[in-house]
Amino acid sequence: MQRYLWQQAGGQRHVYDTERDIAAPGRALSALCGQVVTPTIDDLTGIWLDRTCLACDREVRVRLGFPASEIPPVSELEGTK
Secondary structure: OOOEEEEEEOOEEEEEEOOOOOOOOOOOEEEOOOOEEOOOHHHHHOOOOOEEOHHHHHHHHHHOOOOHHHOOOHHHOOOOO
16 A cells, blocks of 8 residues: 555545555545545545645655656745645
8 A cells, every 4th residue: 555645524535655655534534735634435435525634745755756847836835724
């Protein structure tokens, strides 16, 4: 299994660490952005239409070693949560 996975929950698509959490309906996940979100059954089985959490997107890029040119500065994330 991949270390980091995307999961829709709490109105956004977040990234969580599979070594720490397991996505299940009603089970809280600690997203990489620092939020604790709880997916519903619809989040796990439905169509993912919620917007991407930009803080999770940035953090997963950092953890996966993306080139600096592909990691947005933190200043671009202010007010996006």
